Amino acid sequence: MPLYITNYTQLSLPMTSFIEELSSQGIIVDDMKDACLSFIITNSPLSSSTKLPDSGRNTVIVNFGEPFRVADSFAIMVQQSDGHLVKPIDFNVFLDVSEYDASTWKSLPNLLPYSRKFLLSVLVAPEAKEIAPLLPSDLSRLNTSAVLSGDNIKLLNCSSSVDGSSCGDEAQIEGLMRNSTFCVLFCLKNYIRFFWMSLRAGCIPVMPFVDTPLPFQDHIDWRLASIRFHPARFPELHFVIRSLEMAEVLELRRMGRFFFERYLGDQRAVVRALLASLRERLGIPSPAEAVAKAVPLFNNSFTAPILTPINVPPLDDEYLGPLEGAVDSASYLHNFSSFSMYSYHSWNIIGQPGMSLEFLAQSVDPPTESEFYPDSNIGFRPIEPGSGVEFSKALGGNRAREQFTVVLLTYNRDAVLATSLERLHRLPYLNKVIVVWNNIAREPMGAWPRLHVPVEYV
Numbered sequence: 001m002p003l004y005i006t007n008y009t010q011l012s013l014p015m016t017s018f019i020e021e022l023s024s025q026g027i028i029v030d031d032m033k034d035a036c037l038s039f040i041i042t043n044s045p046l047s048s049s050t051k052l053p054d055s056g057r058n059t060v061i062v063n064f065g066e067p068f069r070v071a072d073s074f075a076i077m078v079q080q081s082d083g084h085l086v087k088p089i090d091f092n093v094f095l096d097v098s099e100y101d102a103s104t105w106k107s108l109p110n111l112l113p114y115s116r117k118f119l120l121s122v123l124v125a126p127e128a129k130e131i132a133p134l135l136p137s138d139l140s141r142l143n144t145s146a147v148l149s150g151d152n153i154k155l156l157n158c159s160s161s162v163d164g165s166s167c168g169d170e171a172q173i174e175g176l177m178r179n180s181t182f183c184v185l186f187c188l189k190n191y192i193r194f195f196w197m198s199l200r201a202g203c204i205p206v207m208p209f210v211d212t213p214l215p216f217q218d219h220i221d222w223r224l225a226s227i228r229f230h231p232a233r234f235p236e237l238h239f240v241i242r243s244l245e246m247a248e249v250l251e252l253r254r255m256g257r258f259f260f261e262r263y264l265g266d267q268r269a270v271v272r273a274l275l276a277s278l279r280e281r282l283g284i285p286s287p288a289e290a291v292a293k294a295v296p297l298f299n300n301s302f303t304a305p306i307l308t309p310i311n312v313p314p315l316d317d318e319y320l321g322p323l324e325g326a327v328d329s330a331s332y333l334h335n336f337s338s339f340s341m342y343s344y345h346s347w348n349i350i351g352q353p354g355m356s357l358e359f360l361a362q363s364v365d366p367p368t369e370s371e372f373y374p375d376s377n378i379g380f381r382p383i384e385p386g387s388g389v390e391f392s393k394a395l396g397g398n399r400a401r402e403q404f405t406v407v408l409l410t411y412n413r414d415a416v417l418a419t420s421l422e423r424l425h426r427l428p429y430l431n432k433v434i435v436v437w438n439n440i441a442r443e444p445m446g447a448w449p450r451l452h453v454p455v456e457y458v
Contacts, residue, residue, distance in 0.1 A: 210228050
């Protein structure tokens with residue numbers, strides 16, 4: 001997707017890293033007219049003399065500073081501390097993140113064990129009274145309920161100072177979050193930053209509002225990783241949290257880590273998620289996923305140097321289907337339907353919204369009766385009505401004609417592997433066999449059974 005990048009201010013280190021990552025993910029052009037999207041990187045409000053092309057259409061303003069608005073503009077705003085989006089097309093994303101580092105996961109806390117020092121940690125910002133006017137009495141009831149039930153809670157009250165300096169520095173806040181199972185965030189001004197810190201610490205964020213936007217909420221189902229409630233129901237919060245099962249709490253924690261690493265954790269994750277969201281809005285297919293070639297096991301060959309014949313009699317007890325040549329599966333069938341039908345699955349299940357997948361295992365299947373009609377039976381194996389033999393030949397029933405690949409993982413058991421390969425000989429609907437040799441200290445033997453399909457060793 002062609003991108004045009006400009007800035008009207010002195011670049012800070014996070015801004016420079018953001019531009020570099022943005023340049024690596026898209027095609028950068030020198031002429032704004034050749035770009036699908038124009039990016040403006042800034043950390044301060046645009047001057048009144050700045051004229052956005054076409055009233056800001058197809059323009060994305062990425063603001064690393066305090067939130068601001070561009071009057072009478074169609075530009076998309078990406079900001080990190082805006083509690084009330086004026087336009088639903090805007091983004092609330094924490095931008096002051098580090099560059100991509102493959103070893104970042106080592107600094108993240110473990111998701112297990114289940115128990116932590118505090119069940120609840122409550123962060124009360126100076127503007128908390130705007131969220132819950134009766135918060136002092138509610139916190140008193142929460143403390144009483146926790147004492148009666150034997151739960152440990154920690155209250156971090158920042159409302160005594162205007163700038164929140166009484167809360168301590170960021171390291172102290174994150175240390176508290178790492179020791180808490182749930183983090184209740186009574187804040188508006190910097191709630192995106194605290195929400196990001198909570199996910200990084202493995203603490204399940206609890207948001208006392210239901211309408212404030214969260215990062216990429218049009219795509220990410222934050223119900224899978226956080227809890228949102230109305231401030232009027234704060235007295236019930238302790239009861240609701242205690243009612244959650246251990247498996248549910250661990251799943252909330254796991255999904256929070258999943259969303260954090262895929263979409264929020266570093267500059268690469270944020271840029272990829274932002275571009276994937278913009279691609280869906282524009283209806284532009286994502287690039288194909290990178291294909292990594294495997295390392296052949298036998299020098300430069302995936303095939304065994306010596307192939308031995310198999311003298312195993314076929315099984316005649318049951319007819320499993322005909323032997324046939326290799327049939328390739330149709331690829332890249334969901335480039336545009338992935339924006340709608342499979343968008344939820346791409347964002348919340350597999351976590352790859354910015355890639356056009358060659359195959360999608362969760363693609364929908366046609367109705368069972370579709371193979372009996374001439375206008376919808378294209379690609380199916382022939383089935384004669386009332387013939388059980390013909391129906392047994394139709395692998396998958398209501399799925400189009402297909403074959404399967406067998407992947408065998410092995411270490412030192414050469415004889416067991418050879419026997420397993422022999423059992424696959426003349427197996428119907430088999431397309432290929434891939435053998436993954438996991439022992440790097442010893443090379444396998446050179447002679448392996450010859451099957452009716454290719455066998456590749458990696």
